[in-house]
Amino acid sequence: MTTFDGPSGDSCLARRDVSNSALQALTLMNDPMFVEVARALGAAALASPGDDAARLDDLGRRVLSRPFAAAEREALLGFLSTQRQRLAAGELDAAKLGGDGAGDPVDRAAWMLVARAVMNLDETVVKR
Amino acid sequence: MNGLLHATRRHFFSDCGLGVGKMALAGLLARECAAAEGPRAVTGPLAPKPPHFPAKAKAVIQLFMAGAPSQLELFDHKPKLAEIEGKPIPPEVIGGQRYAFIRPDAAVLGPQFKFARHGQSGAEISEMLPWLAGVVDEIAIVRSCRTDQFNHAPAQIFMNCGFAQPGRPSMGSWVTYGLGSESDELPAFVVMSTGGGISGGSANWSSGFLPSMHSGTRFRNAGDPILNVGQPAGADDRLAVDTLGVVGALNRTRLAADGDPEIATRIASYEMAHRLQTSAPELMDLSQETAETLALYGCTPAEASFARACLLARRLVERGVRFVTIYHEGWDGHSDVAGNVRGNCEKTDRASAALVTDLRRRGMLDSTLVVWGGEFGRTPMVEASAVLGRSKGRDHHPNAFTMWLAGGGIRPGVTHGATDELGFHVASDEVHVHDLQATVLHCLGLDHERLTFRHAGRDFRLTDVHGRVVNAILS
Numbered sequence: 046m047t048t049f050d051g052p053s054g055d056s057c058l059a060r061r062d063v064s065n066s067a068l069q070a071l072t073l074m075n076d077p078m079f080v081e082v083a084r085a086l087g088a089a090a091l092a093s094p095g096d097d098a099a100r101l102d103d104l105g106r107r108v109l110s111r112p113f114a115a116a117e118r119e120a121l122l123g124f125l126s127t128q129r130q131r132l133a134a135g136e137l138d139a140a141k142l143g144g145d146g147a148g149d150p151v152d153r154a155a156w157m158l159v160a161r162a163v164m165n166l167d168e169t170v171v172k173r
Numbered sequence: 174m175n176g177l178l179h180a181t182r183r184h185f186f187s188d189c190g191l192g193v194g195k196m197a198l199a200g201l202l203a204r205e206c207a208a209a210e211g212p213r214a215v216t217g218p219l220a221p222k223p224p225h226f227p228a229k230a231k232a233v234i235q236l237f238m239a240g241a242p243s244q245l246e247l248f249d250h251k252p253k254l255a256e257i258e259g260k261p262i263p264p265e266v267i268g269g270q271r272y273a274f275i276r277p278d279a280a281v282l283g284p285q286f287k288f289a290r291h292g293q294s295g296a297e298i299s300e301m302l303p304w305l306a307g308v309v310d311e312i313a314i315v316r317s318c319r320t321d322q323f324n325h326a327p328a329q330i331f332m333n334c335g336f337a338q339p340g341r342p343s344m345g346s347w348v349t350y351g352l353g354s355e356s357d358e359l360p361a362f363v364v365m366s367t368g369g370g371i372s373g374g375s376a377n378w379s380s381g382f383l384p385s386m387h388s389g390t391r392f393r394n395a396g397d398p399i400l401n402v403g404q405p406a407g408a409d410d411r412l413a414v415d416t417l418g419v420v421g422a423l424n425r426t427r428l429a430a431d432g433d434p435e436i437a438t439r440i441a442s443y444e445m446a447h448r449l450q451t452s453a454p455e456l457m458d459l460s461q462e463t464a465e466t467l468a469l470y471g472c473t474p475a476e477a478s479f480a481r482a483c484l485l486a487r488r489l490v491e492r493g494v495r496f497v498t499i500y501h502e503g504w505d506g507h508s509d510v511a512g513n514v515r516g517n518c519e520k521t522d523r524a525s526a527a528l529v530t531d532l533r534r535r536g537m538l539d540s541t542l543v544v545w546g547g548e549f550g551r552t553p554m555v556e557a558s559a560v561l562g563r564s565k566g567r568d569h570h571p572n573a574f575t576m577w578l579a580g581g582g583i584r585p586g587v588t589h590g591a592t593d594e595l596g597f598h599v600a601s602d603e604v605h606v607h608d609l610q611a612t613v614l615h616c617l618g619l620d621h622e623r624l625t626f627r628h629a630g631r632d633f634r635l636t637d638v639h640g641r642v643v644n645a646i647l648s
Contacts, residue, residue, distance in 0.1 A: 048391075048400075050375055064375070065385040065438045067360060068399060070446035074416070075401035117423055124419040128412070141407030154407070162416050167424045167439045173431070 048072055073165050080157075083164055084144045087156030091148070097122055101159070108163050121159060129155040217441060219354040219361055219386060224618025229648070230542040230581025231355070232490045233348065233613065234497045236483075236525055238517075239329060239371055240504035241547040241574070243567050244596070246285050246514040247299045248575035249316050251596040254553055255283030262554060266597050273324060274507060275556050275568045281595070282555035282567065285511035294586035301518040304526035305577075310586040311529055311538070312579040313646040317590020317599040320549050320606045323571040325505070328548035329373035332606055333498075335635045339376035342626070344610060345496035346380040346387040347635045350626065351619045356493030358452035360390035360445060363489055363496070367394050367479040368503040368520075373548075378498065382628040386438040389498065395477035398485070399453045417447050456488055470527040480524035487531055490541055504547055507556050508563035529579050542581040542616045544609075550574025553596045573599050576609065582616030584648040604643050611640035615647070 048068045073079055086107065093103040101121055102112040113121065132139045132151045143154030163169060215221060245251060261278045270277060286299045292310040305312075322328035327337035334341040342350070345362040354361035364378045371377060378389025392398035404413055421440055428436040459467070459474040462484065467473075472480040479501050486497040501521055506513030525545060532538040551567035551574075558564075573592045579585065590602035604612075611621040614635065621640050625632035634640075 064380070064388040065435060065442055066388065066390050067442045067445035067449055068390060070439075070443045071399065071401040071449065074443075074446065075404055077405075080405045114426075117426065120419050120422050124415060127415060131411070137409060137412060138407030142405060158412070158416065162419050165416075165420050165443070166427070167436045168427055170439070171435070173433065 069170075070165070073170065074161070079164065080161070081144070083161035084146075084153070084157045086164065087143075087158070087160035088146055088153060090160060091152055091156045097125060100156070101125075104160060104163055108169050109166070121162065124162060125155055125159050128158045215354050215357045218384065218437065219349065219441070221353040221355055222351065224352060225620045225623055226618050228582075228616070228618025229539070230616040230618075231352075231540045232495055232497075232581075233345070233542045233544065233617070234483075234486045234490060234528065235344075235499070236521075236528075236543065236545040237329075237332075237377075237498055237500045238504050238521070238545065238547040239368070239373075239500050239502040240325065240506075241328075241549045241551060241569060242504040242517065243506055243510050243514055243551040244316070244573070244575035245551060245553060245567070246510060247302060247518075248297075248314055248577075249573075249592055249596050250288040250297050250299070251284060251553065251592075251594065253594040254281050254596065257281050258283040262595060262597060266593075266595060270572065271323070272552065272568045272570075274558065274561070274563075275552065275554055277554075279552075279554035279556070279568075281553055282510075282565065285514070285565075292586065294588070296586070296588050301514055302522050304523040308526045308529045308579075311533065312543075312577045312585065313583045314575060314577045314588045315590055315604050315609075315643070315646065316573075316575045316588060316592060317602050318546065318550070318574045318576050318604050318606070318609065319599055320571045320574075323549060323569045325372035325548060325569075326374070326376075328569075328571070329371065330376050332548050332609075333373070333377045334379070334381065335607060335610055335637055335639075339373075339379065340381055341379075341633070342381035342383045342387065342635070343376075343378050343389065344613065344635060345378060345389050345498060346383050347624060348496050348614070348617060348619070349387045350380075350383050351614075351624045352495060352617060354493070354495055356495075358448050359456065359489060359492055359494050361495045362387065362389040363486075363494055364389040364391045364498050364500070365394055365398075365482045365485065366391075366500040366502065367477065367482050368501045368517075371500050371502055377500075382633070383626055384434055384438055386441055389496075392485070394482055397453075398457055399449060402450050402453050404450070413447055413450065417443055452492075456485070456492065459484065466531065469531060471523045478524075479521050480527070483524040483528045484531075487528060487535075487537070490532075490537065491535075506551065506566050507561075507568065508566040510551065510565060510567045513566075532580060538580045540581050542583065542613065543579045544576065544613060545578070546576030547574065570597075572597060578612075578646065582647055584646055587646055589643070589646050602645065605639070607636040607640035608643050610635050612643045612646070615642045 090100045090104040105113045139150040139154040143150045267277045291306040296309045322331045331337045333343040349361040380388035470480040482499045550570040552570040556566035556568045591600050593600045614621045621636045
């Protein structure tokens, strides 16, 4: 919790100092817990009806309470398509990234990576 | 001015849209390709800035002896205390001073260790600092430090931020705000901690009201200094670049719409995180150090220790890090001050002296300022309490304590200032905490009266409306 400016268990704070560090970025990107959360979130998006664009908007609503704007959607779908190709080609390990679950491992891993990206947006992390 | 900058940036990003993200991605990919070519110049808000006047020091290593070491056992020899041991200090000396635990009429406790003069400078220090005695001609000892605070957390925050309540920027933050960063690979302001927890907590390295990119980055002392540097299993570096590209693109869109500079900090943090994935393992690879260097510090690479932190500090400064603070917590000798000093000196003396020697040998001492000291001193009177199980300790003493400085801009081999014969008050050449802060900034080429930030309607400084540069200890 110190990475996110939390006090240690033996004291309390009226207000936390706010930092915004590379350590937080590393935690949100790579910590096993956040990776698992990204898998679950990706699986939920993948399970929602419609095409990739509709699934992406489902993800946006879950995380940001809004659908994505056109340019954002274009960027994220581009990312999805690139990673899907790289997973299918074996450049990335779909089984390891996607974890256990039903359905196509490439799809699962690709959506996990999209969910992970969305979870790391400033808008997701910070309430303004 | 700030408003104008934001508006300009907003127009820039809204006009360019995702193109900027692609530009950033191209930049990252180009960096990957150029990685073999050595250090890159830092750009953006942390780009190096010229100092106010030519600087002696480029970097600072602050050895923060948290808990407050006893100056009377280490640097400030007071034979008079042995003479009158067991008697109270005259009330007229004590004045209205209040203490955390003891009563002002507590009896005097004599020095617990022998003192001797060392080096050509003849500086008088205690037998508990045999390694420091070897480099005493390279340091400036200030025996006349004074603070306003007599409890740990506020005094630590005061030493770092010039103000006793949390919420203002720390010295390391002011310095990176003033001078920017020389390292594109590592954070500009790094904090490490050995010993116990730090009473003042993260307020000690907070950026306060400065943009949060200036806050200290905490490295762990045990195990990996930075967690989660490795990507999830199954990933590769291209994935890291792609992910950073899409996250950065969307964050830039948000920055353009929102204008909050903290979004720019977040973008920079993610880019730094990516670079740490390669720079952190390299930094930590102490197998690059010779056995002789490890022995100099008394460092066993696999063990968390103050010595390891000192060696890492040198490696950080070598790689362009601007400000490193190592907290060694554990000097709070309320009971058995002799045992406390002995134990902490065993952990810190050798490595502190080694740091000075090592920096000198590498030609880095002239450009690196080393500052050693705690948040206050300890009382000439004994602390003893049957209820608390304490005997032969010393309480907190804000009126007089000792620090030492070495390297960039500091005159070597001087002892500055003196206390009265009881070590109770400063007798000559008082150096208040704000004066120390002004002096540190001066060594870095910064005028503490000109290093300001407008917040809540007025310009703020590290030294508030105080502080005089201590010219007597400058080279």
